[in-house]
Amino acid sequence: MAERKHVDFWFDPICPFAWATSRWIKEVQKVRDIDVTWHVMSLSMLNDGRELPADYREKMDRSWGPVRVITKAITDHGASVTDGLYTAMGELFHHEQLDDRAEVIARALEQVGLPSELAEAADTDAYDAKLRESHEAGISKVGQDVGTPIVAVDGVAFFGPVITRVPTGEDAGRLFDASAELASFPYFFELKRTRTESPTFE
Numbered sequence: 001m002a003e004r005k006h007v008d009f010w011f012d013p014i015c016p017f018a019w020a021t022s023r024w025i026k027e028v029q030k031v032r033d034i035d036v037t038w039h040v041m042s043l044s045m046l047n048d049g050r051e052l053p054a055d056y057r058e059k060m061d062r063s064w065g066p067v068r069v070i071t072k073a074i075t076d077h078g079a080s081v082t083d084g085l086y087t088a089m090g091e092l093f094h095h096e097q098l099d100d101r102a103e104v105i106a107r108a109l110e111q112v113g114l115p116s117e118l119a120e121a122a123d124t125d126a127y128d129a130k131l132r133e134s135h136e137a138g139i140s141k142v143g144q145d146v147g148t149p150i151v152a153v154d155g156v157a158f159f160g161p162v163i164t165r166v167p168t169g170e171d172a173g174r175l176f177d178a179s180a181e182l183a184s185f186p187y188f189f190e191l192k193r194t195r196t197e198s199p200t201f202e
Contacts, residue, residue: 045135
């Protein structure tokens with residue numbers, strides 16, 4: 001019998017690619033023996049101080065809130081709230097296509113039964129040190145020239161896989177097996193092709 005694998009998953013709730021990959025990991029849980037720990041990272045933090053196109057800079061500047069709120073929720077209520085709160089935010093951002101960060105935060109907190117006062121964390125850097133600690137734990141495994149998601153399988157980390165649709169059933173398992181196998185080679189770094197579509201969610 002194959003041993004259970006442990007997966008660490010770093011995400012920013014605003015990222016549609018991280019969302020697609022996270023929902024794939026949820027499918028993998030149904031067909032492979034894996035345990036998953038969810039961690040926050042921040043595209044706003046990653047891009048802080050970088051020169052960016054004006055529209056992307058505006059997006060980064062207003063995207064601190066959701067991940068700060070998750071960080072505060074973890075601090076106050078424990079890591080067990082991470083998965084549910086991320087899922088609630090992700091469904092609002094990426095399925096309902098809500099762009100109002102404050103509305104997403106408020107509705108997600110209500111959905112998972114967490115105190116509405118946690119939303120106040122969106123507008124303060126009081127918990128950015130804890131956010132940075134989690135962010136750096138992930139990014140240090142793969143380098144600064146990537147983004148979210150970061151996935152580690154039994155400690156072997158990689159960026160991605162970047163997917164635009166969420167495979168289910170054995171397809172999800174096969175993609176997991178292949179990703180983990182490739183990442184296990186310490187001299188393997190990149191396999192890439194031009195992306196021709198954006199993430200889509202049923």
